[in-house]
Amino acid sequence: MSTAESHPDMPPDTPDVWFSWNDMEADADPAAEAPLACTGLLFDETLRDGLQAPNVTNPGQDRKLRLVDHMVRSGIRAADLGFPGSGPSAARECLDLARHVAAARHPFSVGYAGRTHPADVHAICEIAQQAQIPLDAYVFTGVSPIRQYVEDWDVTTIERTIRATVRSCTHEGVTFVLVLEDAVRCTPEVLGRIYDVAIDTGVNRLCLCDTVGAALPHGTAALIRWTRRYFTDRGHLVDLEWHGHNDRGLALANSLTALSLGCARVHGTILGIGERTGNASLDQLVVNRTLEGDDGYDLTALREYAEYAAQVLDVSIPQNYPALGADVFKTSAGVHASAILKAHEKGDTLLKDAVYSSVPAALLGREQDVLVDEVSGASNVRYWLTTHGFDSTDDNRVKAILERAKAGRGPLTDAQMRQIIATAP
Template identity: 45%
Template sequence: MTLDELIHDWNDPLPGDARIPQLNDETLRDGLQSPSVRDPDIAAKRDLVHRLARLGVDALDLGMPGAGPKVLAAVRALMVEIRDHRLRLHPNVAVRTVEADLAQVAEIQQRAGLPVEAGVFLGSSPIRMDVEGWDLDFLVDAARQAVAFCRRHEVAVMMVTEDTTRARPDVLRAVYGAALDEGAQSLCLSDTCGHATPDGVRRLVRFVKEEVVKDRSVRLDWHGHNDRGLGVANAIAAFEAGADRLHGSILGIGERCGNVALDQLMINLHLMGHPKGDLSGLPALAARVAELCGVEIPANYPVLGRDAFRTGTGVHAAAIAKALHRGDVGLADAVYSGVPAALVGRRQEIEIGPMAGRSNAVYWLEMNGYDPSPDRVDRILRTAKNSPKILTEAEIRAVL
């Protein structure tokens, strides 16, 4: 029997949805706004840009040039890198509705000779408007002037409303409508504070598509945060409801609890029938981001963590070992795993610890060229059962 016949899948494969989701990486902008990360140098950022391009990411937020000379220099360098290496990436930058910042984006585009999209952002929720002392007329006027300026300088605009998931319908209708009237090419809905649930995301996306976009040819983006642990689920809900491009960062780094974890999103989209390309390079990319930004990948992090495909439990190990003895690697990769390890260039690993059974020891002995005699198995298990943790290879060899 095939794996499809052996697994009854209750998940919805989105039948009839032939759209291919676009992905916008935020690692080098929103990701670096995390208070706990280190800002890599330009050479390291160049390396990450190439890795993201190979992974199949469509677009890349290069930073917020208005934040200072260091960010501006990095944005300029990365624009040149994308241009000179003809990377299949569409660059964008975050920018306030301030003419000096917008002029900077126009200058970056002119200097590089490469189109860059301006992610023009503006707060939109009642709570933000109250704190800032803004009214609706101010927001609409700011949006109009910003988009009109960009249009005059031939800079494409993605109109971003901050805190969209807590904004009133009339405000969104007015601000987005004004931006579209002035020539904005795309709209971005933002869950800036990680407030939304999947149901809320679906309602919001459908509202904007039906009440704002209507029959216009406009790209719709989703930018989410993970404060309630719903970042990936919300991004998937946004795509299901009609969003075209989803934002995220590698390992989900970003402000507070982080952004949508782009790596997890790519895995889930792949398993839902929307592959973006070869994901075997994902572990190396994540490790590189962790190294450069000074963060650790938790052992239980989905797919990329050290323990993602390890087991020290006897029952689990026995099932995996039985599948391997049948010569069926695919079956071994699926019997106790919701994600195929081979998808990201990894394999199932059987360890020996206090919860191990005879199958764990037999498997280890066979994989390391030992005869799995009852005496060897017993000696390893006695040590394992008295250990508070998984045995290291050196500890096992010492027993032998």
């Protein structure tokens, strides 16, 4: 059944409105594959796309400056710091952020977002001139047939505005990055026409967006591989970027796919904040990159960044949030506690972190936390006693603690444990 037939309310001449790269076969040509090593930068969208979330508090300027400092300490080396074209107040804040980066000599690439609109481009160029630092202009335009249909746009208009924006950025001396909104639902025919404009105007940086979180990992791969092949076949070098949202819960998987396929930058926000269900989680990307051998990040600083962001943006970190949640290194199961205790007795922190966790707690400045509750066994008690400086071989003490734990609900606190030890015969 055609897309027009499956959506009978749509005009018969608009079948491409329902196009998705999830329905395309990925190009398996080895020549189109990137090296296995993921070398792309992570691009922090917290202060732009992240602040579009309705549940997020827009922090004051001093707090935004501190957020930038936290990014840098965590190892983030590039970020979108705002949308200066949205008004005079936003333009002033964006200028202050750029000047802060310059004054602190942060090893940090600054970008700003804007539409293919002369006022937006001018606002970005003004910041570049006043702050006297290199800037990237992330200029976005919707390209999918569904957006064209709803907005009454046509591809010719999109082509014309891209050409005009490239000329403006070139004239003002800022780096133009072509950001294609909803690229995941844009047909090869439309993308080909836009890519031809990029080639003709010398564009060498292109961001593919999964604006509504529609992509599956194989759809992400199909789009990236096809795009790379298109430019390669025409002898034009272009650095690809990926910007993903989390509507289907796949933003992290899609972003890791984009990194594995050689994207120069992959975008995300701290704690995955953003409109609707949010963006790809930058912190989870950092954790995964670190576990894959990238030593450019500081996970302890990342935890501090996330905790500060949660405070000033007025968002919570779920108890079970990967790597950063309060419960992610806690266990009360006796089998787990037994293995962790044995690893602890071997004196190997890495071993203790790895036996029942894929993310080392020590990298985040944390430790394995073995709880004692109604489902615990003797190993839980002995681990607590050992790590708190008590004799763990006293069977009567272990028995007294276990009896108390199994008679209650929830884990015993450190204070309760010490009280039992003090009163046990």
